Amino acid sequence: MFFIMGINQGMKELSYNAALFICDRCGRYGRYQVCMTYTYLSLFFIPIFKWGKRYYAKTSCCGTVYELPQETGRRLARGEDVTLTPEMLTMVSAGSAAAAWRPAKRCANCGYETTEDFEYCPKCGQRF
Numbered sequence: 001m002f003f004i005m006g007i008n009q010g011m012k013e014l015s016y017n018a019a020l021f022i023c024d025r026c027g028r029y030g031r032y033q034v035c036m037t038y039t040y041l042s043l044f045f046i047p048i049f050k051w052g053k054r055y056y057a058k059t060s061c062c063g064t065v066y067e068l069p070q071e072t073g074r075r076l077a078r079g080e081d082v083t084l085t086p087e088m089l090t091m092v093s094a095g096s097a098a099a100a101w102r103p104a105k106r107c108a109n110c111g112y113e114t115t116e117d118f119e120y121c122p123k124c125g126q127r128f
Contacts, residue, residue: 004044012036014055014076018083023061025095030061032084034068034076057084062095 016034023030039052055073057066066089068076075082105128106113107121120127 006042006045007039008042009037009039010047010050012038014073015079016057016076016082016084023059023064024086025059025064026062028061030059032057033060034058034073034084036073036077056092057089059095063093064091064095065093066090067092 012035014034014036016032018032020029020031022028034055034057037052037054037056038050040047040050042048053070053073055068055070055076057068058064059066068084068090069088072082072084072088104113104115105118107124107126107128109126110121110124112121112123114122116122118128
């Protein structure tokens, strides 16, 4: 008889509905996307035991990642209404503030506006 066991890492996105905020890194409006990461033991591909839970918030504007305190993360995982403040956040990975903001291009022919790096307007085909 043999057992199929494994230790893996998982991630679960948590529900967090808060108002828009102005990002300290890039100066744009954004929202936090909150998730929990954990390590788990599986037996026959069924998760049995979880440990090492950590909670993170990522900004939607520039992608900066912050670690949350354990208690705040647990409250969010339980579905409690929590407001994230800058004092709660510890920066883990800086987003690309320079790449997050690109000036919009406007087509002189049709008025189509985009932040992509196109040479020709995707709407009417004229050169930008």
